[in-house]
Amino acid sequence: MREGFGGTLCALATLACTAQSPYVEPQPSRFPDAGGPAYVDLVVSYSQDGVPVTCTDSLAPVCQAQEGACGDHAVLGAPDGQSFSMQGASQLEVGFLCQPIVDRAPNSDLSPDFVIWGNVESGSGAVVSVSEDGSNFVVLDSFVSDDQSFDLSSGDLEYVRFVRIASQSGAALSIDAIEALP
Numbered sequence: 001m002r003e004g005f006g007g008t009l010c011a012l013a014t015l016a017c018t019a020q021s022p023y024v025e026p027q028p029s030r031f032p033d034a035g036g037p038a039y040v041d042l043v044v045s046y047s048q049d050g051v052p053v054t055c056t057d058s059l060a061p062v063c064q065a066q067e068g069a070c071g072d073h074a075v076l077g078a079p080d081g082q083s084f085s086m087q088g089a090s091q092l093e094v095g096f097l098c099q100p101i102v103d104r105a106p107n108s109d110l111s112p113d114f115v116i117w118g119n120v121e122s123g124s125g126a127v128v129s130v131s132e133d134g135s136n137f138v139v140l141d142s143f144v145s146d147d148q149s150f151d152l153s154s155g156d157l158e159y160v161r162f163v164r165i166a167s168q169s170g171a172a173l174s175i176d177a178i179e180a181l182p
């Protein structure tokens with residue numbers, strides 16, 4: 001039956017079945033194979049100097065390059081020396097829609113699952129939260145040192161698709177890329 005079949009598809013790909021979703025079938029050929037390194041493929045929103053920017057005009061089909069006003073954001077893709085600067089109270093929310101960040105060793109605290117490639121000025125830092133669905137975030141850890149690794153085990157999560165980084169007044173840091181470790 002058509003409805004049953006559609007329901008199954010939605011269950012398999014819930015992101016593709018939200019109302020007004022622009023997402024379509026993944027096209028993995030444009031990204032590393034599952035199990036390889038993966039990087040931010042969606043900038044959801046960010047703020048600088050208290051001015052929020054939402055990238056709602058730039059949602060692309062899953063596993064295709066982001067388009068629109070945020071399509072050239074410095075944090076997208078692999079480390080390339082181009083960094084997003086967070087000075088003072090700032091926020092950055094990004095997605096891994098093509099390939100999520102997975103807890104690689106659920107029973108171990110010794111296996112990092114993702115890396116924030118960037119620089120943190122001494123004494124500075126930001127709060128890192130993660131989410132499976134982009135709505136419900138849990139605080140995971142603090143980003144306080146250059147090129148820092150994070151472990152989903154500390155948040156008791158199997159996988160996440162969204163990362164939010166929030167700094168407060170006086171903070172000074174920059175983020176080049178975020179990598180989901182293979």
Ligand SMILES: [Ca+2]
Pocket residue numbers: 074075076077078079080081082083175176177
């Ligand atoms: Ca970059």
